[in-house]
Amino acid sequence: MLASSAILRRQQFLIRSLGGYSNQTHAERMQATKVVAGTHFEADAETILRTITPKLDSSRHKGQAGKIAIIGGCREYTGAPYFAAISALKIGADLSHVFCTKDAATVIKSYSPEIIVHPILEESYSIKEDEKRSISAKVLAEVSKWMERFDCLVVGPGLGRDPFLLDCVSEIMKLARKSQIPIVIDGDGLFLVTNNLDLVSGYRLAVLTPNVNEYKRLVQKVLNCEVSDEGVTEELLSLARRIGGTTILRKGKSDLVSDGETVNTVSTFGSPRRCGGQGDILSGSVAVFSSWARQQTPSAEEESSGSTPNPMVLGCIAASALLRKAASVAFENKKRGTLTTDIIECLGKSLEDICPAN
Ligand SMILES: NC(=O)C1=CN([C@@H]2O[C@H](COP(=O)(O)OP(=O)(O)OC[C@H]3O[C@@H](n4cnc5c(N)ncnc54)[C@H](OP(=O)(O)O)[C@@H]3O)[C@@H](O)[C@H]2O)[C@@H](O)CC1
Numbered sequence: 001m002l003a004s005s006a007i008l009r010r011q012q013f014l015i016r017s018l019g020g021y022s023n024q025t026h027a028e029r030m031q032a033t034k035v036v037a038g039t040h041f042e043a044d045a046e047t048i049l050r051t052i053t054p055k056l057d058s059s060r061h062k063g064q065a066g067k068i069a070i071i072g073g074c075r076e077y078t079g080a081p082y083f084a085a086i087s088a089l090k091i092g093a094d095l096s097h098v099f100c101t102k103d104a105a106t107v108i109k110s111y112s113p114e115i116i117v118h119p120i121l122e123e124s125y126s127i128k129e130d131e132k133r134s135i136s137a138k139v140l141a142e143v144s145k146w147m148e149r150f151d152c153l154v155v156g157p158g159l160g161r162d163p164f165l166l167d168c169v170s171e172i173m174k175l176a177r178k179s180q181i182p183i184v185i186d187g188d189g190l191f192l193v194t195n196n197l198d199l200v201s202g203y204r205l206a207v208l209t210p211n212v213n214e215y216k217r218l219v220q221k222v223l224n225c226e227v228s229d230e231g232v233t234e235e236l237l238s239l240a241r242r243i244g245g246t247t248i249l250r251k252g253k254s255d256l257v258s259d260g261e262t263v264n265t266v267s268t269f270g271s272p273r274r275c276g277g278q279g280d281i282l283s284g285s286v287a288v289f290s291s292w293a294r295q296q297t298p299s300a301e302e303e304s305s306g307s308t309p310n311p312m313v314l315g316c317i318a319a320s321a322l323l324r325k326a327a328s329v330a331f332e333n334k335k336r337g338t339l340t341t342d343i344i345e346c347l348g349k350s351l352e353d354i355c356p357a358n
C-alpha cells in the first residue's frame with residue numbers, strides 16, 4: 001500500500017498543476033482535495049473539467065478539439081456505438097467515426113448524419129473459412145489508413161463476441177498501440193482484453209471502464225480471486241499495477257479511478273435510473289476528455305519533478321462527473337421515463353454550467 005501522504009502529495013500536485021480556466025488559488029485547490037478514507041480521494045472533478053476543457057478559439061481549425069473513433073457495432077447492438085460517438089460530439093469533439101459491421105452501419109447512419117460510419121468489420125457467419133486471412137488483412141488496411149488521425153479509440157461498445165471479429169479487433173489494438181494512440185476499452189472490448197491481457201499490459205495510454213460484471217471478470221482473471229467488499233482501494237490499486245499502469249475506471253454507485261498510483265472517486269449523485277447505455281456515454285466522454293488533457297503542455301515544474309498528472313486519469317474523472325451531472329438533470333425532467341438519449345441531450349448544458357463557452 002502506498003503511504004497516504006505520498007498519494008496526497010501527488011493528488012494535490014495533480015490539482016495544483018492545472019491552470020487554465022480555474023480562478024481558484026493554490027490554497028483553495030488544496031482545500032478542495034479531501035482525503036476520503038486513507039488512500040482514496042474525492043476528486044475535485046469540476047476544477048479538473050474546467051481546466052482540461054479547451055477554450056473555444058476562432059484560430060482553431062476543425063479537428064483540433066478531437067477526432068474520436070469507436071470500434072463497435074454489430075448485428076445485435078447498434079445503440080451502444082451510437083451513444084459513445086454522439087456523446088463525444090455533444091461534449092465538443094470535432095469528428096466522431098464508427099468502425100462497425102456492414103449490418104450495423106446503415107442503422108447507425110440512420111440515427112445521425114453527424115457520425116462518419118465505416119462498414120468494415122466482419123463476423124464469422126458472413127464469411128468462409130478460407131477467406132478469413134484476406135478479410136482480416138483488408139480490415140486492418142482500412143483502419144490503418146485512418147489510425148494516425150485519431151486522438152483516441154474507444155474499443156468495445158456493441159462490438160459483440162464473435163471470435164473472428166475479436167481477432168481482427170486485437171490486430172487493430174496492436175496497431176493503435178504501436179502508433180501510441182490512446183485506447184478506451186469498454187463492453188465487449190473488456191471481454192476481449194480480459195482474455196488477452198497482453199493487449200493492454202504496460203500500456204499507459206489505455207483506459208479500462210468495467211461495469212460490475214466486467215470488473216468481476218477482470219479481478220478473477222488478473223488477481224485470481226473474487227471481488228472483495230473490503231479493501232476496495234487496495235484491490236483496484238493492485239489490479240491497475242498488475243496490468244502495468246493502465247488506468248481503470250470502476251463504474252458503480254461511486255466511480256473509482258486508478259492508474260496504480262492513486263485512487264480517485266467521483267461520487268456526486270447522478271440518477272437512480274439504471275437504463276442501459278450510460279456506460280457508452282461514459283466511454284465516448286473519457287475519449288474526449290483524456291484527449292483534451294493530453295493537449296495540455298506540462299509546466300517546467302511538472303517536467304522537472306517527473307510527476308505530471310496522468311491525462312487518462314483526468315479524462316476519467318471529468319467524464320464521470322459530467323455524465324453524473326447530465327444524468328441528474330435528465331432525471332429531474334423525465335423521472336422514471338429517463339432514457340440514455342435524454343441524458344445525452346443534457347450533456348451540452350451540463351458542461352456549459354461548469355465551464356461556460358464564453
Ligand atoms: N442499446 C445498446 O445497443 C446497448 C448495448 N450494450 C452492449 O451490450 C454488450 C454487452 O454489454 P452488457 O453491459 O450487457 O454486458 P455485461 O454486463 O458484461 O453482461 C450482462 C450479462 O449478459 C451476458 N452476456 C453479454 N454478452 C453476451 C454474449 N455475447 N453471449 C453470452 N452472454 C453474454 C453476460 O455474461 P458473462 O459475460 O458474465 O458470461 C452477463 O451475464 C456490449 O457490447 C455493450 O456495449 C450496452 O452498452 C447497453 C446498451
Ligand SMILES: Nc1ncnc2c1ncn2[C@@H]1O[C@H](COP(=O)(O)OP(=O)(O)OP(=O)(O)O)[C@@H](O)[C@H]1O
Pocket residue numbers: 187210211212251252253254255270271274275276277278279280281282320323324
Ligand atoms: N448504483 C449506481 N448509482 C449511481 N450511479 C451509478 C450506479 N451504477 C452506475 N452508475 C453510473 O452509471 C454509469 C454507467 O455505469 P454502468 O454500470 O451502468 O455501466 P454499463 O453497465 O457499462 O452501462 P451500459 O449499459 O452502457 O453498458 C457510471 O459511470 C456511473 O456514473
Ligand SMILES: [Mg+2]
Pocket residue numbers: 186187211279280
Ligand atoms: Mg457497458
